[in-house]
Amino acid sequence: MLTPPAAAHALLFASGEPLERKRVALLLGIKETEIGLVLKALTDSLKGSGVAVIETETDVELRTASEAALIVKKFRENELARDLGKASLETLAVIAYQAGATRGEIDWVRGVNSSASVRTLLMRGLIEGREDEHDRRRIRYYLTTEALAHLGIKSAADLPRAGELSAAAAAIKREETIQATE
Amino acid sequence: MLTPPAAAHALLFASGEPLERKRVALLLGIKETEIGLVLKALTDSLKGSGVAVIETETDVELRTASEAALIVKKFRENELARDLGKASLETLAVIAYQAGATRGEIDWVRGVNSSASVRTLLMRGLIEGREDEHDRRRIRYYLTTEALAHLGIKSAADLPRAGELSAAAAAIKREETIQATE
Amino acid sequence: METAISKIGFSIKTDSYEGPFEVLLDLIEARKLLVNDLALANITEDFIAHVRAQKTFPVDEAASFIQIAATLLLIKSKSLIPDLILSEDENVDVDDLKRRLAAYEKVREASRELARIFGKTVMMPAGERAPEIVFAPSSDLSIGALAEALAHVLAAHKTVEELPEARVKPLVTIEEMMDRLAKRVQTAMTLSFKDFAGSAKEKVEVIVSFLALLELVKQGAVAAEQHDLDIRISHTGTAVPRYS
Numbered sequence: 153m154l155t156p157p158a159a160a161h162a163l164l165f166a167s168g169e170p171l172e173r174k175r176v177a178l179l180l181g182i183k184e185t186e187i188g189l190v191l192k193a194l195t196d197s198l199k200g201s202g203v204a205v206i207e208t209e210t211d212v213e214l215r216t217a218s219e220a221a222l223i224v225k226k227f228r229e230n231e232l233a234r235d236l237g238k239a240s241l242e243t244l245a246v247i248a249y250q251a252g253a254t255r256g257e258i259d260w261v262r263g264v265n266s267s268a269s270v271r272t273l274l275m276r277g278l279i280e281g282r283e284d285e286h287d288r289r290r291i292r293y294y295l296t297t298e299a300l301a302h303l304g305i306k307s308a309a310d311l312p313r314a315g316e317l318s319a320a321a322a323a324i325k326r327e328e329t330i331q332a333t334e
Numbered sequence: 335m336l337t338p339p340a341a342a343h344a345l346l347f348a349s350g351e352p353l354e355r356k357r358v359a360l361l362l363g364i365k366e367t368e369i370g371l372v373l374k375a376l377t378d379s380l381k382g383s384g385v386a387v388i389e390t391e392t393d394v395e396l397r398t399a400s401e402a403a404l405i406v407k408k409f410r411e412n413e414l415a416r417d418l419g420k421a422s423l424e425t426l427a428v429i430a431y432q433a434g435a436t437r438g439e440i441d442w443v444r445g446v447n448s449s450a451s452v453r454t455l456l457m458r459g460l461i462e463g464r465e466d467e468h469d470r471r472r473i474r475y476y477l478t479t480e481a482l483a484h485l486g487i488k489s490a491a492d493l494p495r496a497g498e499l500s501a502a503a504a505a506i507k508r509e510e511t512i513q514a515t516e
Numbered sequence: 517m518e519t520a521i522s523k524i525g526f527s528i529k530t531d532s533y534e535g536p537f538e539v540l541l542d543l544i545e546a547r548k549l550l551v552n553d554l555a556l557a558n559i560t561e562d563f564i565a566h567v568r569a570q571k572t573f574p575v576d577e578a579a580s581f582i583q584i585a586a587t588l589l590l591i592k593s594k595s596l597i598p599d600l601i602l603s604e605d606e607n608v609d610v611d612d613l614k615r616r617l618a619a620y621e622k623v624r625e626a627s628r629e630l631a632r633i634f635g636k637t638v639m640m641p642a643g644e645r646a647p648e649i650v651f652a653p654s655s656d657l658s659i660g661a662l663a664e665a666l667a668h669v670l671a672a673h674k675t676v677e678e679l680p681e682a683r684v685k686p687l688v689t690i691e692e693m694m695d696r697l698a699k700r701v702q703t704a705m706t707l708s709f710k711d712f713a714g715s716a717k718e719k720v721e722v723i724v725s726f727l728a729l730l731e732l733v734k735q736g737a738v739a740a741e742q743h744d745l746d747i748r749i750s751h752t753g754t755a756v757p758r759y760s
Contacts, residue, residue: 162402168643202344265459
């Protein structure tokens, strides 16, 4: 069994965003008047741990500690300066040659899970996601105009062997649609 | 100043995804041989905290602790695991208890072609394939932090009946190798 | 189909596909036997009945089912005809089947352990924050690299698709294997016919099983044809021959 501060820690960690104090209390099954004590205990237990609790009057959030600012900055810079690597290049290639590909389609064409790569590409401004016109839960991915400019092309049609590679990728993509509807 | 375990904690928290152990070592400015100790200290300090470190041979990721599953489920229900089919579970079991199993080894012991199961596991991000160090055409499969997280365990050592069943699985490797070289 | 199976009270699960080792273990466990020669000899007919009863056979599994059926028939024949001396290759097949079955038994146990815990207490990743987007291309990004990456993915996809068929051991066709085995056992039976006085019924069963299996291969649900060095096994149609 988790202590209330540990349970609050898990909740805040999984949320990623600020949570209302009263919502945390509700989820923990404690009174709103008790939440202050629980968060105080969590704050104390996280002292010097690299991660800290940020509280406002209404909300509470987990963040990297201010002492960690330097190493986190280094990490972010490293993240952006790194080579894309095989997985992200492949993912970008699928999106480049198949504009509007969905996560499911990218996974299918690559045969592996692409969530981390998609996230990296989004963060680096190389792709953007747009809701499908017909099905809002579906996100379709496209190269950003910046990415096209960086590649020195106006559209996907200017990519090397555009016709051939797009057609081959489209053929594989169709399999996914068939599988998904089965 | 942060201690190395606290700095690692901040990094893993800031990243929000699995990080390569060697990359963490690099960012912390420590030797690769020292990263194990740092992560061990972090794991110990997070005991009972609601958050835990998941480690594979190559990667490390911060996740909510398995004891927190019930409380976290309350607001991230939609992400919960779809069940795996019997074939995929068997394939996952071979790879779990025999890290680095090849397709040949999996097929040998299951008596059936496992390509569909391997593909399912790859697409769900539960396993990843890496080229064999000595023979690049051979792909070896390993559990991901995602797989461990779904099993609610921090490392492969925490698998049910790990010692006994790993020993049994090690026999698979020997047998298939003998067959393959014949 | 029903009678062949209900005879032993073993029902085949039709909802999910079972591999050959799984079928074998189910049959052995249903009879509360341990995995050994005796058990394998005991369940030979049931296994063949199962192979015959399959309406839809996964294309690339047909070969392993039939190969295992052949090995079981060897074990069964040996138990019926003590004079039958197995060749070195045949002994290897028998040993191999037993070892794989023992290993599979452990894997099945392991997978049941995993099924017990999988998805029960999922450890969640850190919640996602809306990413701060910074346009950050990399030195390894170029249109050439993209074309190469996609070509690589497409090639890998093709390899995966082709792999199942290539994995069938390209030594002989299924038909050749079955012919050889039929002759092999029939010869042995003729030679030691006098030993059969006491077990005529079982002898008939073995022969019937054999013929049924051969028929299955030759006219039935699967057709084997040799392409280059690989064996391809394909369904010839939906019509399944009846042996009742």
